[in-house]
Amino acid sequence: MLFRTANEPTPAVVFIATAIRLAHKLGLHRRSSDLHDPTLCLQRHRVFWIAYTLDRSISSQTRISPVQLDSDIDLDLPPLTPLCDDLGGFVVTDNKHPTFSFLRASVQMARIQGLVHKYVYSASAQTPNSIQEANNIAFIHRELDAWTAQIPPDFHPAVLRQSADIALSRHFCILYSARLSCRAIISYGSIHDSFHYSNWVGGLRDYGERVAAGQVVSRIADQQGWTALVDESRDYLSLFMTFQSRDAIFTM
Numbered sequence: 001m002l003f004r005t006a007n008e009p010t011p012a013v014v015f016i017a018t019a020i021r022l023a024h025k026l027g028l029h030r031r032s033s034d035l036h037d038p039t040l041c042l043q044r045h046r047v048f049w050i051a052y053t054l055d056r057s058i059s060s061q062t063r064i065s066p067v068q069l070d071s072d073i074d075l076d077l078p079p080l081t082p083l084c085d086d087l088g089g090f091v092v093t094d095n096k097h098p099t100f101s102f103l104r105a106s107v108q109m110a111r112i113q114g115l116v117h118k119y120v121y122s123a124s125a126q127t128p129n130s131i132q133e134a135n136n137i138a139f140i141h142r143e144l145d146a147w148t149a150q151i152p153p154d155f156h157p158a159v160l161r162q163s164a165d166i167a168l169s170r171h172f173c174i175l176y177s178a179r180l181s182c183r184a185i186i187s188y189g190s191i192h193d194s195f196h197y198s199n200w201v202g203g204l205r206d207y208g209e210r211v212a213a214g215q216v217v218s219r220i221a222d223q224q225g226w227t228a229l230v231d232e233s234r235d236y237l238s239l240f241m242t243f244q245s246r247d248a249i250f251t252m
Contacts, residue, residue: 009062012058019051028045028047045075049075049078049103053107053109056111056114059114065117077107078103079101080101088103089103100155109178112144112147119186134224137187137225138224141186141228144228147179148179157238158238161238161242180229180232180236183228
């Protein structure tokens, strides 16, 4: 975690790989309810999921494949409600009532980050297939929409901007940063095509020039996911600008 924001990403890449391998050695990625008491199982699972989210975050930052394969995990996602009266990983209100599993949402976002890497940066993604590419993009947009839909209104950016709990707002801002990054990357379609150089942007510029010249032209069709990307960018920036300390962790 200390090296995630460093200019040189190699230490973070090496250390997270070591952490994942140690987790494998300890069997943290496998069910262990028959071997340990429930409290210890909960702690083991939580340690693994934290390593998992870091692995995906560093992969997204460096474009290097994540170490942990989803197919090699047989754990359930972090619980929706507390187990063993342990509130770790939950957002707790002033009356100590847990309202949302932040750890579960983080793991779900990490999974999406892994899918984005697979569909955009992996070796298999470099073989052009327009139909599969379009399906992959649509799938990620649906996953991001579903992830967003589960966030309670109390933790939406517009509400968090008014919150006095800076630490809570900061954690959610980092999570929203990951969502925005996934939305932007998958909207490119591939590493060879970006909004800056795509045919769609060329058409958009042409449309703007014609409108500025007073010509009557038909409105250009939106790129898939463009509206959501713009809306989420505005929401994220409005929350981000409320922080006086804006270190690089917000862009991970």
